[in-house]
Amino acid sequence: MEMMTPIQADDPAKLTGLMANKLKTAVKTHLQQAFAPDNKKVMRLITPAEAAELLGVSLPYLRKCHTDKTLPEPENFSKQQRRYTAKELWSFRQILAEKSRTPSKHLPWRKEGEALQVWQFMNFKGGCSKTTATVHAAHYLALHGFRVLLVDMDPQGSLTGMCGIDPHAEFGGLTVYNAITKMQDSHAPMSEVIKETFLPGLSIAPADLMLSEFKMESRTDPLFATRLQSAISEVQDQFDVVLIDSPPELDILTLTGMASATSLLIPMTPSMMDLASTALFLELASTYMSSLAERGINLDYDHMRFLVTRDEPNDSPSQQLVGFLRAIFTDRVMTATSFKSTAVSDATILKQSVYELNRADVNRDTYDRARASMDAVGAEIRSMIQTTWGRG
Structure with missing residues (x-):
C-alpha cells in the first residue's frame, strides 16, 4: 500500500523533501476525494426553513412568493420538498429587495456615505x-x-x-x-x-x-x-x-x-x-x-x-x-x-x-x-x- 511505503534518504535535506512531497500528494488526494467529482467546493443545498431565515422572511411568506410567482421555483423542487442553492438565494435577495419597503432587510449592502x-x-x-x-x-x-x-x-x-x-x-x-x-x-x-x-x-x-x-x-x-x-x-x-x-x-x-x-x-x-x-x-x-x-x-x-x-x-x-x-x-x-x-x-x-x-x-x-x-x-x-x- 502506497501510504505505508517507508520514507528513506541519505541525508536530512533529502528526507525532509521526500516527506514534504509525500504529504502534499496525500493532502491533494484527500481533498480531491472530499470535493469530488471536479475538485471544486460546492455549497450544500439549503432547506426552506433555513432559506427563509437567511432571507429575513417567514417560511409561509417564502412559500407564498413561490405560489404567486414572485420568486421562481428552485431547481431542486418536487411536490415533497424544495431545496435551494446559495446562488438562488442570492438572486432572490435582489427580487425581494426591489419589492420591499425596507430593501436593506434583504440586501444589506452599504449605502452612499457608509464606509467600507x-x-x-x-x-x-x-x-x-x-x-x-x-x-x-x-x-x-x-x-x-x-x-x-x-x-x-x-x-x-x-x-x-x-x-x-x-x-x-x-x-x-x-x-x-x-x-x-x-x-x-x-x-x-x-x-x-x-x-x-x-x-x-x-x-x-x-x-x-x-x-x-x-x-x-x-x-x-x-x-x-x-x-x-x-x-x-x-x-x-x-x-x-x-x-x-x-x-x-x-x-x-x-x-x-x-x-x-x-x-x-x-x-x-x-x-x-x-x-x-x-x-x-x-x-x-x-x-x-x-x-x-x-x-x-x-x-x-x-x-x-x-x-x-x-x-x-x-x-x-x-x-x-x-x-x-x-x-x-x-x-x-x-x-x-x-x-x-x-x-x-x-x-x-x-x-x-x-x-x-x-x-x-x-x-x-x-x-x-x-x-x-x-x-x-x-x-x-x-x-x-x-x-x-x-x-x-
Missing part, C-alpha cells in the same frame, strides 16, 4: 482558532447578503485552503503579494488578484509562501504598512466588508493589516497560557501602533474586541477564566463566544466551515450547538458593522 468595514483578526498565539473564526464570520455575512472580501495575509495560506483554492494550480500564482509588492515585474492590480469562491457574495485575495517576500521588501519602504490599504481601496466599491486573516505572529504582515483595518478582533481561548500570551501580544501591539502613528499612519478603529474561542460552557475552570476576562475588559469582550465543538473540528479537517455541513450528516445536537454559537458570533459582528453605519 475592514476587520482584522489577529493574535500571535497559535491554536486560538483565528482562521476558523475568520472563515465562519465570512460565511455568516455572505449567507446573510453582504458582499465580503477575505484577505489572507498569512503565508501559510490556511484561509485560502479553507476556500478550496490552490492559487498556483488554478490562477497562475497571483496572490495578495502581487497586489502589495512594489516589484514592477510582480505587481498586479487587486482586481486581478481577487477570486470568487464557491459561496455567492464571498471573494478572496489568496496567499501562499511568496507573501513572505514582502517582509524583505518592506525593510526599504518606510510606508510599507499602507500597501494593503491602497490595494483594498482599488476595489472598495465592490464590497461591504473586508475580513483580514493575519499570521500567528506580530510581524510586518500583521502591521500592514492593522494599518488597513477599521476594526480589530482578537480571538483567544480561555486558558492561562493564552491570557499571558495575549497580554504580551497587546503590549507589543501598542508599541508598534505608536511606531505606525509616528510614521504618519493614522490608526482609528471603530471597534476593538476580544472573541472567546474554543469555549466550553460546561467546563468550570474555563468559565472562570471567561468571567475573569469580562471583569477586566467588560464590553471589550464580545458577548457571543465560539464553542469548542467536534462539528467544527471535523469540518475544519476537510477545510470546511460548519455552514457547509449537512445537519443530517453529523450528530444533530452537536451541529445545532455549533451552528448557534457561530450564528451568535456572526450576528454580533453584523450588529457592530451596522452600528458603525448608523443603522442601529
Whole structure:
C-alpha cells in the first residue's frame, strides 16, 4: 500500500523533501476525494426553513412568493420538498429587495456615505482558532447578503485552503503579494488578484509562501504598512466588508493589516497560557501602533474586541477564566463566544466551515450547538458593522 511505503534518504535535506512531497500528494488526494467529482467546493443545498431565515422572511411568506410567482421555483423542487442553492438565494435577495419597503432587510449592502468595514483578526498565539473564526464570520455575512472580501495575509495560506483554492494550480500564482509588492515585474492590480469562491457574495485575495517576500521588501519602504490599504481601496466599491486573516505572529504582515483595518478582533481561548500570551501580544501591539502613528499612519478603529474561542460552557475552570476576562475588559469582550465543538473540528479537517455541513450528516445536537454559537458570533459582528453605519 502506497501510504505505508517507508520514507528513506541519505541525508536530512533529502528526507525532509521526500516527506514534504509525500504529504502534499496525500493532502491533494484527500481533498480531491472530499470535493469530488471536479475538485471544486460546492455549497450544500439549503432547506426552506433555513432559506427563509437567511432571507429575513417567514417560511409561509417564502412559500407564498413561490405560489404567486414572485420568486421562481428552485431547481431542486418536487411536490415533497424544495431545496435551494446559495446562488438562488442570492438572486432572490435582489427580487425581494426591489419589492420591499425596507430593501436593506434583504440586501444589506452599504449605502452612499457608509464606509467600507475592514476587520482584522489577529493574535500571535497559535491554536486560538483565528482562521476558523475568520472563515465562519465570512460565511455568516455572505449567507446573510453582504458582499465580503477575505484577505489572507498569512503565508501559510490556511484561509485560502479553507476556500478550496490552490492559487498556483488554478490562477497562475497571483496572490495578495502581487497586489502589495512594489516589484514592477510582480505587481498586479487587486482586481486581478481577487477570486470568487464557491459561496455567492464571498471573494478572496489568496496567499501562499511568496507573501513572505514582502517582509524583505518592506525593510526599504518606510510606508510599507499602507500597501494593503491602497490595494483594498482599488476595489472598495465592490464590497461591504473586508475580513483580514493575519499570521500567528506580530510581524510586518500583521502591521500592514492593522494599518488597513477599521476594526480589530482578537480571538483567544480561555486558558492561562493564552491570557499571558495575549497580554504580551497587546503590549507589543501598542508599541508598534505608536511606531505606525509616528510614521504618519493614522490608526482609528471603530471597534476593538476580544472573541472567546474554543469555549466550553460546561467546563468550570474555563468559565472562570471567561468571567475573569469580562471583569477586566467588560464590553471589550464580545458577548457571543465560539464553542469548542467536534462539528467544527471535523469540518475544519476537510477545510470546511460548519455552514457547509449537512445537519443530517453529523450528530444533530452537536451541529445545532455549533451552528448557534457561530450564528451568535456572526450576528454580533453584523450588529457592530451596522452600528458603525448608523443603522442601529
